Amino acid sequence: MGALGNLTESLTGRRDAVLEGFTESGGLPETLAADKRYTEIEILLREDCSTWSVSPDLARLLARAVIGLGLSNVLEFDAGLSSLVLATSLSRLSGGKLTSVEQNLSWCRDPWKRVSDLVNVDSRIVESKLRLSLSVMGVCYCFRDAAGIGASRGPYDLVLVDAPQGFYGRDGALQMARWHLASRALVVLHDAGRSGERWALFRSLATIRGYRLLFWDPEFGGRGCAILRWCSDRRIRPNLLAVSTSVVQAPRYAGGRRRRHAEIAEWM
Ligand SMILES: C[S@@+](CC[C@H](N)C(=O)[O-])C[C@H]1O[C@@H](n2cnc3c(N)ncnc32)[C@H](O)[C@@H]1O
Numbered sequence: 001m002g003a004l005g006n007l008t009e010s011l012t013g014r015r016d017a018v019l020e021g022f023t024e025s026g027g028l029p030e031t032l033a034a035d036k037r038y039t040e041i042e043i044l045l046r047e048d049c050s051t052w053s054v055s056p057d058l059a060r061l062l063a064r065a066v067i068g069l070g071l072s073n074v075l076e077f078d079a080g081l082s083s084l085v086l087a088t089s090l091s092r093l094s095g096g097k098l099t100s101v102e103q104n105l106s107w108c109r110d111p112w113k114r115v116s117d118l119v120n121v122d123s124r125i126v127e128s129k130l131r132l133s134l135s136v137m138g139v140c141y142c143f144r145d146a147a148g149i150g151a152s153r154g155p156y157d158l159v160l161v162d163a164p165q166g167f168y169g170r171d172g173a174l175q176m177a178r179w180h181l182a183s184r185a186l187v188v189l190h191d192a193g194r195s196g197e198r199w200a201l202f203r204s205l206a207t208i209r210g211y212r213l214l215f216w217d218p219e220f221g222g223r224g225c226a227i228l229r230w231c232s233d234r235r236i237r238p239n240l241l242a243v244s245t246s247v248v249q250a251p252r253y254a255g256g257r258r259r260r261h262a263e264i265a266e267w268m
């Protein structure tokens with residue numbers, strides 16, 4: 001292994017050790033840890049899964065969060081099956097609010113149509129492009145077009161971060177969410193087993209004092225999941241490793257964007 005390989009290994013090892021150290025001793029609320037399933041959600045999982053969708057285990061966990069914990073104002077980053085799961089759960093809970101930030105509305109037209117048919121759920125979707133921005137966590141892609149609507153419908157008691165696409169990094173969504181959270185809100189990060197998501201998680205926890213890591217399982221549902229709790233502390237703790245790794249990742253983001261456009265052109 002070359003010097004760069006050794007450095008990467010040492011940094012990722014340090015990151016993972018820090019993530020383990022961040023876990024709050026209280027752990028996952030019992031309601032989320034239980035294997036409770038809901039018939040309406042199991043039907044959706046049989047019919048509507050795609051390669052882009054949240055994992056079935058994460059879908060079940062989201063339903064338990066909404067129905068079991070009674071969380072009723074939800075923000076999600078990127079719509080699709082997750083929107084249907086969240087809205088169906090809210091509907092069963094006798095209603096609630098779902099706000100979705102989506103990169104491209106054409107990617108989720110069908111599930112969103114079904115979400116908007118649920119009369120007791122106040123649902124709203126906003127399309128937002130990603131913009132490379134400077135943030136307290138370093139350089140990251142942000143859904144800046146969504147800031148207004150995000151603010152107007154908060155504070156949220158549950159946030160799902162399932163976007164943007166891995167190589168853009170999920171830092172932007174995690175740092176945007178913190179402005180609009182109710183006290184003790186839960187923030188669920190999908191795909192938290194992947195390296196980019198681990199870095200986003202590390203940078204959020206290292207920088208934003210109000211985030212506490214309740215749960216992190218890199219194997220959960222085959223793709224990993226992390227759950228943060230918001231404890232209403234907006235103070236920032238600048239972190240050199242967070243900023244420097246975000247800057248190193250920027251060329252990767254740009255390369256990823258080019259690859260992404262090529263992939264989309266292929267599908268069209
Ligand atoms: C991980 S998916 C999340 C979808 C949603 N939360 C769900 O459970 O269905 C989000 C990312 O997948 C990609 N994506 C989703 N649907 C797509 C499509 N039809 N074509 C291309 N990319 C898509 C986009 O990059 C988007 O940012």
